[in-house]
Amino acid sequence: MRAWEKNIRRVEPYVPGEQPDSPKMIKLNTNENPYPPAPGVQAACRDFDAESLRLYPDPSCRELAHELAACYGLEDGQIFVGVGSDDVLAMAFLTFFNSDRPVLFPDITYSFYDVWADLFRIPFERPALDEEFRIRKEDYYRENGGIIFPNPNAPTSLFLPLKDVEDIVAHNQDSVVIIDEAYVDFAEESALPLLKKYENLLVVQTFSKSRSMAGMRIGFACGSPRLIQAMKDVKESYNSYTMNRTSLRLGVQAVRDKAYFRETVERIIRTREKAKERMASLGFIFPDSQANFLFVHHPEKDAGEIFSKLKEREIYVRHWDRPRISGWLRITIGTEDQMERLYEALEEILKEK
Amino acid sequence: MRAWEKNIRRVEPYVPGEQPDSPKMIKLNTNENPYPPAPGVQAACRDFDAESLRLYPDPSCRELAHELAACYGLEDGQIFVGVGSDDVLAMAFLTFFNSDRPVLFPDITYSFYDVWADLFRIPFERPALDEEFRIRKEDYYRENGGIIFPNPNAPTSLFLPLKDVEDIVAHNQDSVVIIDEAYVDFAEESALPLLKKYENLLVVQTFSKSRSMAGMRIGFACGSPRLIQAMKDVKESYNSYTMNRTSLRLGVQAVRDKAYFRETVERIIRTREKAKERMASLGFIFPDSQANFLFVHHPEKDAGEIFSKLKEREIYVRHWDRPRISGWLRITIGTEDQMERLYEALEEILKEK
Numbered sequence: 001m002r003a004w005e006k007n008i009r010r011v012e013p014y015v016p017g018e019q020p021d022s023p024k025m026i027k028l029n030t031n032e033n034p035y036p037p038a039p040g041v042q043a044a045c046r047d048f049d050a051e052s053l054r055l056y057p058d059p060s061c062r063e064l065a066h067e068l069a070a071c072y073g074l075e076d077g078q079i080f081v082g083v084g085s086d087d088v089l090a091m092a093f094l095t096f097f098n099s100d101r102p103v104l105f106p107d108i109t110y111s112f113y114d115v116w117a118d119l120f121r122i123p124f125e126r127p128a129l130d131e132e133f134r135i136r137k138e139d140y141y142r143e144n145g146g147i148i149f150p151n152p153n154a155p156t157s158l159f160l161p162l163k164d165v166e167d168i169v170a171h172n173q174d175s176v177v178i179i180d181e182a183y184v185d186f187a188e189e190s191a192l193p194l195l196k197k198y199e200n201l202l203v204v205q206t207f208s209k210s211r212s213m214a215g216m217r218i219g220f221a222c223g224s225p226r227l228i229q230a231m232k233d234v235k236e237s238y239n240s241y242t243m244n245r246t247s248l249r250l251g252v253q254a255v256r257d258k259a260y261f262r263e264t265v266e267r268i269i270r271t272r273e274k275a276k277e278r279m280a281s282l283g284f285i286f287p288d289s290q291a292n293f294l295f296v297h298h299p300e301k302d303a304g305e306i307f308s309k310l311k312e313r314e315i316y317v318r319h320w321d322r323p324r325i326s327g328w329l330r331i332t333i334g335t336e337d338q339m340e341r342l343y344e345a346l347e348e349i350l351k352e353k
Numbered sequence: 354m355r356a357w358e359k360n361i362r363r364v365e366p367y368v369p370g371e372q373p374d375s376p377k378m379i380k381l382n383t384n385e386n387p388y389p390p391a392p393g394v395q396a397a398c399r400d401f402d403a404e405s406l407r408l409y410p411d412p413s414c415r416e417l418a419h420e421l422a423a424c425y426g427l428e429d430g431q432i433f434v435g436v437g438s439d440d441v442l443a444m445a446f447l448t449f450f451n452s453d454r455p456v457l458f459p460d461i462t463y464s465f466y467d468v469w470a471d472l473f474r475i476p477f478e479r480p481a482l483d484e485e486f487r488i489r490k491e492d493y494y495r496e497n498g499g500i501i502f503p504n505p506n507a508p509t510s511l512f513l514p515l516k517d518v519e520d521i522v523a524h525n526q527d528s529v530v531i532i533d534e535a536y537v538d539f540a541e542e543s544a545l546p547l548l549k550k551y552e553n554l555l556v557v558q559t560f561s562k563s564r565s566m567a568g569m570r571i572g573f574a575c576g577s578p579r580l581i582q583a584m585k586d587v588k589e590s591y592n593s594y595t596m597n598r599t600s601l602r603l604g605v606q607a608v609r610d611k612a613y614f615r616e617t618v619e620r621i622i623r624t625r626e627k628a629k630e631r632m633a634s635l636g637f638i639f640p641d642s643q644a645n646f647l648f649v650h651h652p653e654k655d656a657g658e659i660f661s662k663l664k665e666r667e668i669y670v671r672h673w674d675r676p677r678i679s680g681w682l683r684i685t686i687g688t689e690d691q692m693e694r695l696y697e698a699l700e701e702i703l704k705e706k
Contacts, residue, residue, distance in 0.1 A: 003527030004553045007451045007498065008583045011590035019409065033407050042403035050395035050603070053568040054386050056561075058372065083436060086592045098360045115591045121474075145360065174356035200357045208409075215406040215598035230361045237364035238468045239439045245568035246599040250403070 014115070018316055026341055028332040029316040031154075031183075031293050033212035035264045035335075038257035041213070041250050052245060059240045060232070064248050067255045068220055072192055077225040080232060081251075083242050085182055085206040085219030089148075090116050092202055092221060095234045096176040097122045099145030106135055108324060110154050110180065129156065133287050133295075137164045141171045150180040152187050155318070155330040157289035159187045162194075169198050176227065178202045185210035185265050186272070187290035192222060199224040209292055210265050211254045218243075218251045268292050272333045278343050282350060293332045301350055303327050309349045315342055367468070371669055379694055381685040382669040384507075384536075384646050386565040388617045388688075391610035394566070394603050405598060412593045413585070417601050420608045421573055425545055430578040433585060434604075436595050438535055438559035438572030442501075443469050445555055445574060448587045449529040450475045452498030459488055461677060463507050463533065482509070486640050486648075490517045494524045503533040505540050508671070508683040510642035512540045515547075522551050529580065531555045538563035538618050539625070540643035545575060552577040562645055563618050564607045571596075571604045621645050625686045631696050635703060646685045654703055656680050662702045668695055 018029060036042075065079040082088035093116045097103050102125040105113045109126075117124045127139035133156040140147055147168065152159040169177045169191075179191045181203055191203050202223040208214035221231065235242070254261075272289060279286060279296055286296040298306065307319040307329060318330040333339070371382060389395075418432040435441035446469040450456050453476065458466045460479040470477045480492035486509040493500055500521065505512040522530045522544075532544045534556055544556050560571035574584065588595070607614075625642060632639060632649055639649040651659065660672040660682060671683040686692070 002553065004449070004499075004529045005579070007449060007529070009448050009451050009587050011587050013586050014590050014593060019411065027408075030409055032409065035407065036404035037406050041406065045401045045403045045599075046399055048398045050398045051389035053390050053394065053603075054388065054565040055380075056372065056383055056385065056567045057570070083595055083597075084592075086594070090592060095362050096357070096360060098362050112591060119591055146357075176357045176360070200355065212407040214409045214594075217410070217594060217597040226358070233366050234362050234364050236367050238367070238465060238472055239437075239443060240367060241439070241567075241570060242436055244436075244570040244597065244600060246398075246603075247597060250406075250599075 014111070020314075020316055022314060025314040025316060026334060026338045027316050028334050028338065028342065029318045030214070031209060031291075031332045032214050033209060033264065033268070033292070034333070034338065035212055035267070037212040037250075038254050038260040040253035040257050044250050044253045045246070048246060048249060056241050057243055057245045057248060059236060061243050061248055064218075064243070064251045064255075067252045071255050071258070072222060074192075074195070074222055075225065078195070078222055078228055080221040080223075080228045080235075081243055082219050082221075082235075084208060084217040085180065085204050086112060087217075087242065088204050088219040088221050089178070089180060091231055091235055092176075092178055092204065093117065093122060094120055095231045096178075096202070096227070097146040101143055101145035103146040103148065104140055104144045105148045106153065108133065108153075108156060110150050113148060129153075133158055135160050135164075137168050140168045144172070144175055146175050146178070147172055148178040148180060150182060151191070152183045152289070152291040154183065154291070155293070155295050155320075155325070155328075156287055157291040157293055157295045158287045159290035162189050162191060165191050166194055169194060169201050173198070173200055176200050176202060178204060181205045182209055183291035186269055186292045195222060195224065199226060202227055207251060207254060211261065212264065213251070213254055216247050216250060218247055268333050271336055271339055275333060275339055278339075282343065282346055293330050295328055295330050297328045298350070303329050306346070306349055309352075310342075310345055313345045315345055367464070373667075373669055375667060378667040378669060379687060379691045380669050381687050381691065381695065382671045383567070384562060384644075384685045385567050386562060386617065386621070386645070387686070387691065388565055388620070390565040390603075391607050391613040393606035393610050397603050397606040398599070401599060401602060409594050410596060410598045410601060412589060414596050414601055417596075417604045417608075420605045424608050424611070425575060427545075427548070427575055428578065431548070431575055431581055433574040433576075433581045433588075434596055435572050435574075435588075437561060437570040438533065438557050439465060440570075440595065441557050441572040441574050442531070442533060444584055444588055445529075445531055445557065446470065446475060447473050448584045449531075449555070449580070450499040454496055454498035456499040456501065457493055457497045458501045459506065461486065461506075461509060463503050466501060482506075486511055488513050488517075490521050493521045497525065497528055499528050499531070500525055501531040501533060503535060504544070505536045505642070505644040507536065507644070508646070508648050508673070508678065508681075509640055510644040510646055510648045511640045512643035515542050515544060518544050519547055522547060522554050526551070526553055529553050529555060531557060534558045535562055536644035539622055539645045548575060548577065552579060555580055560604060560607060564614065565617065566604070566607055569600050569603060571600055621686050624689055624692060628686060628692055631692075635696065635699050646683050648681055648683050650681045651703070656682050659699070659702055662705075663695075663698055666698045668698055
């Protein structure tokens with residue numbers, strides 16, 4: 001080994017959901033939206049002035065921030081925009097979690113939280129979800145250097161009622177509390193209205209799920225002007241230009257078309273509710289999802305086996321060989337047709353000896 | 354001050370070049386290309402399939418990496434793609450500079466190196482450029498945890514001859530040496546051919562200058578498969594999807610049109626060489642630029658005053674109030690017409706008492 005190789009950072013390679021590319025496949029493994037982005041997005045693409053690409057983009061993302069602020073009844077200075085919610089969340093860790101006390105997040109949750117904490121040398125502790133995968137709010141009533149959890153949680157799909165979210169925020173007014181709402185548009189309500197009361201609350205959302213733009217990498221945080229300005233200062237201190245001109249332009253169009261947004265979200269929720277009936281009748285058990293996926297377990301069939309047999313049929317779902325969840329599968333809600341093919345395949349697989 | 358405010362990361366806000374937006378202005382302050390991207394980029398935009406945006410992008414950026422590899426006679430596994438060269442360079446700092454010894458870079462150089470070093474808690478030292486702003490290669494022949502410098506350097510515009518670059522790399526085979534070639538397409542030669550001999554060399558380039566795509570945020574690193582794989586592992590361990598689908602698609606088109614690329618680069622070089630004559634005849638002194646900008650000083654007129662008087666005329670250049678360079682201005686090479694208007698304005702300003 002050469003001397004310089006000793007100084008290469010050691011990491012655990014992340015294994016993202018497979019990105020197979022076959023015309024016949026049914027891809028229910030990365031929680032993408034089965035419907036295309038709003039029609040205005042396609043038009044904005046067609047009419048985009050490529051000459052403008054010679055110039056740097058607006059580092060403060062003013063136009064997109066303004067559109068989002070208007071959409072959610074906030075001020076422009078309450079919005080921070082980033083390259084997907086991963087970028088926004090990592091920036092929030094870097095900006096707010098600079099205490100010697102541990103940051104708290106659940107033992108079963110989004111897999112990047114501990115990675116960012118390690119990256120930025122932030123101590124953390126992971127209170128366990130209860131036996132039914134619920135967050136126990138009392139676990140978060142103790143000294144800490146910050147709190148973060150997704151709502152709905154991933155991959156469990158469970159939503160923590162807003163009054164419990166508020167209890168956690170109210171008990172932690174000395175910490176920044178981040179609610180990662182990647183899936184909230186499929187759930188009963190967002191924590192955004194709490195921003196009026198709590199200056200230490202940050203709500204993070206994404207265009208990747210409900211807005212059908214996973215391929216565009218747009219995420220955003222909403223919070224008090226004090227929190228948002230701090231994130232902007234940190235971001236601009238070391239990388240000014242991250243959002244490119246196409247993201248900014250097409251993102252605006254995605255926010256503007258509110259009717260299309262509601263229609264596709266409602267369609268996915270209807271398909272999900274029907275999926276609950278069908279999966280139950282196939283013998284699966286699952287938490288009562290408020291996300292665009294189900295997290296399912298079958299008492300009589302090994303999850304790894306179901307995963308492999310679905311894959312043989314070019315149906316891709318997600319399985320983790322990890323403590324507490326190795327018996328479970330995460331299945332994204334697709335179109336009605338895709339879901340019908342899933343049920344047929346599962347029926348066959350469950351009949352096999 | 355609330356308790357959570359104490360844990361907000363303290364940073365020195367970065368002040369990017371102004372982004373004025375007036376139809377009459379002449380913008381020579383951020384080293385953008387005055388010509389639009391290749392015609393194929395506009396066509397790719399028009400024909401882009403916005404439906405595909407519902408899916409995550411290819412995290413390994415295969416198509417764009419392949420196109421770049423083919424363009425530079427490298428293997429696909431020798432290319433790492435990121436969100437502008439800032440993203441690529443920050444990732445290289447994080448991946449390779451993990452020693453207790455100081456990383457070395459010049460005292461006058463790109464302003465983000467020390468920021469990233471601080472961010473990742475990397476020790477560093479900054480050997481001084483000589484009185485004529487030249488890198489003294491012997492300053493880099495000592496124990497270190499890595500080396501990085503731009504070539505041509507910024508904001509000095511000076512190019513270090515390739516044999517000197519090779520001497521630095523050859524003297525430091527126990528370190529990773531990064532050559533930041535943001536402006537190299539306007540200079541005599543790239544260090545890319547050295548990759549055949551040195552496994553510890555990383556060459557970083559960008560689409561923001563010579564390829565007219567500052568607004569798209571595309572940068573890339575070329576190096577041995579060992580270095581590139583290490584960067585990919587680190588990047589994917591904490592943020593898998595950074596390059597969006599439009600960047601990947603339009604980037605490919607920008608690389609393909611080699612004739613257009615050569616033509617615009619040569620045009621800028623011709624304008625630069627003429628600018629040297631004109632600026633000299635106005636009494637300015639400057640290093641012999643091999644970049645798309647000049648770094649100029651006037652013995653009889655204060656740089657800050659010239660800066661302000663150009664700004665009154667809606668001509669924007671760059672001035673830093675920093676040790677050793679406060680008497681200097683950085684002026685981007687614009688179109689022939691823009692440069693003529695610059696010379697006229699300077700003539701007026703220099704005549705004023």
